[in-house]
Amino acid sequence: WEGYAWLTNSVDADRDAVRLTIFVAMAAMLVVALATPGAFGADATLFAGAYAVVRVVHLMLYVQGTQDSDVRAAVWRLAPSALATCALLGAAASFDGTAQAALWLAAIAVDYGGLYLAGTKGWSVQSAHFAERHSLIVLIALGESVVEIGAGVPEEGLGTGVVVAALLAVVAIAALWWAYFDVVAPVAERRMRAATPAERVAIARDSYTYLHLPMVAGIVLLAFGIEATIAHVGEPLETVAAVALCAGPALYLLALIAFRLRNVRSLNRQRLVAAVALALVVGVATNAAALWALALVTAILAGLIAYEALRFREARARIRSGGGSMRVPEG
Numbered sequence: 001w002e003g004y005a006w007l008t009n010s011v012d013a014d015r016d017a018v019r020l021t022i023f024v025a026m027a028a029m030l031v032v033a034l035a036t037p038g039a040f041g042a043d044a045t046l047f048a049g050a051y052a053v054v055r056v057v058h059l060m061l062y063v064q065g066t067q068d069s070d071v072r073a074a075v076w077r078l079a080p081s082a083l084a085t086c087a088l089l090g091a092a093a094s095f096d097g098t099a100q101a102a103l104w105l106a107a108i109a110v111d112y113g114g115l116y117l118a119g120t121k122g123w124s125v126q127s128a129h130f131a132e133r134h135s136l137i138v139l140i141a142l143g144e145s146v147v148e149i150g151a152g153v154p155e156e157g158l159g160t161g162v163v164v165a166a167l168l169a170v171v172a173i174a175a176l177w178w179a180y181f182d183v184v185a186p187v188a189e190r191r192m193r194a195a196t197p198a199e200r201v202a203i204a205r206d207s208y209t210y211l212h213l214p215m216v217a218g219i220v221l222l223a224f225g226i227e228a229t230i231a232h233v234g235e236p237l238e239t240v241a242a243v244a245l246c247a248g249p250a251l252y253l254l255a256l257i258a259f260r261l262r263n264v265r266s267l268n269r270q271r272l273v274a275a276v277a278l279a280l281v282v283g284v285a286t287n288a289a290a291l292w293a294l295a296l297v298t299a300i301l302a303g304l305i306a307y308e309a310l311r312f313r314e315a316r317a318r319i320r321s322g323g324g325s326m327r328v329p330e331g
Contacts, residue, residue: 017064018061018064018065021057021060021061021064022061024053024057025053025054025057025058025061028050028051028053028054028057029050029054031046031050032047032050032051032054035047035050040096040100041096044092044093044100045090045093047089047093048086048089048090048092048093049090051086051089052086052089052090055082055083055085055086056082056083056086058082059075059078059079059082062075063075068122070121070122071122071123072122073121073122074118074119074121074122074123077118077119077122078114078115078118080114081110081111081113081114081115081117081118082111082114084110084114085107085108085110085111085114088103088104088106088107088110089103089104089107091103092104092107112210115205115209116205120198120201120202120205121198123201123204124197124200124201125192125197125200125201125203125204127189127192127193127200128189128193130192130204130208131185131188131189131192131208132189134208134212135180135181135185137212137216138180138212138215138216138219139177141215141216141219141220141223142173142176142177142219144219144220144223145169145173145176145219145220145222145223145226146169146170146173148223148224148226148227149166149169149170149226149227149230151227152226152227152228152229152230152231153166153230153231154230154231154232159233161233161234161291162230162233164233164291165226165229165230165233165290165291165294166230168291168294168295168298169226169229169230169294169298171298171301171302172222172226172249172294172297172298172301172302173222175298175301175302175304175305176219176222176249176252176301178305178309179252179253179256179271179301179304179305180215180256182308182309182316182320183316183319183320184256184259184260186319186320187263187264187319188207188259188263191203191263191264192204192207192263203262203263206262207259207262207263211255211258211259211262212255214251214252214254214255215252215255215256215259217248217251218248218249218250218251218252218253218254218255219248219252220248221243221244221245221247221248221251222244222245222248222249222252223248224241224244224245224248225237225241225242225243225244225245225246225248225294226245226294228241228244228245228290229241229245229290229291229293229294232290233289233290233291234289234290234291235289235290236285236286236287236288236289236290237285237286237290237293238286239286241285241290242282242285242286242293243282245281245285245290245293245294245297246278246279246280246281246282246285246293246297247278247279247282249275249278249297249301250274250275250276250278250279251275253271253272253274253275253278253304254272254275256268256271257271257272257275270304270307270308271304274300274301274303274304277300278297278300278301281293281296281297281300284296
């Protein structure tokens with residue numbers, strides 16, 4: 001719909017054609033979502049085909065939406081890697097096991113590498129709008145994590161352990177929200193707004209297109225770990241669920257660290273320490289009751305936020321009020 005708002009208001013666009021193209025993209029994206037659980041199995045071909053439609057239509061929308069030769073040239077530079085990615089996913093659908101995984105990794109490398117090699121010439125970014133859209137993506141992922149709390153409740157109903165786990169999960173999710181929206185999001189938007197047009201596009205690619213994916217992936221992994229924990233509060237977690245519960249928020253923090261490095265060229269040391277601590281909790285999660293593992297994860301995240309809130313109180317207040325510089329607190 002964001003693309004719809006821009007394209008249908010463009011004097012260069014054939015509005016009816018754009019609308020129909022967007023509806024095709026929506027339908028194809030729905031099929032992608034439905035096929036995702038089976039993307040490595042029975043629905044691999046369906047997933048690859050629907051995904052190819054989404055990518056091709058995306059390119060078509062850019063071409064339909066403008067007569068600007070620089071934008072069209074940028075689209076054509078991006079097209080080879082996008083099409084190659086679709087071809088690799090299509091090929092992956094014919095294999096399983098190691099070969100399939102290798103083709104998927106190759107597709108990711110081609111897609112991300114192609115975006116980098118295509119460069120930023122020809123594109124333009126509206127800072128506030130671009131940052132807000134990505135903030136909303138993070139919010140949606142956090143909201144879905146809250147939904148997973150209810151999804152994990154066992155059939156036998158609520159017990160003390162389940163209630164405690166649910167409350168701990170809410171605190172953990174709130175900590176992830178705080179870690180992004182308290183200072184990181186406003187500083188990043190301000191940094192983008194102050195940049196030159198060319199640098200602004202590079203920031204949009206690096207900080208948002210690249211680094212928001214591991215952020216969202218970390219939230220999704222945590223949500224999976226929370227669901228598994230609430231379903232089995234008194235038992236150790238399976239390895240996959242334990243890694244999701246602990247490494248998910250660690251991945252999220254590492255992405256935020258990289259986000260800060262890219263935007264203001266400083267390292268957040270306390271978040272790095274917290275990420276390492278979270279990774280170490282995996283061993284607890286596979287050997288002790290899941291509730292204890294969730295309690296440790298929550299304690300690390302809440303402790304991190306409490307430390308930052310108290311240690312950098314004045315600097316945070318200046319940044320949030322908009323009255324201070326773009327420099328973030330050291331540490």
